[in-house]
Amino acid sequence: GSRHLYLRFIRPFLLKHQAKLDQLVGFIYGEMVSFRHDICA
Structure with missing residues (x-):
């Protein structure tokens, strides 16, 4: 399930575009x- 999707698609995408x-x-x-600096100033 989710592990297969991560290892097959998500992880390679993240590594390629890191x-x-x-x-x-x-x-x-x-x-x-x-x-934040602009708001607090």
């Missing part, structure tokens, strides 16, 4: 920090 996903998460984190 660098892009890391960039995206970093960008979103930076935007959230900036937004």
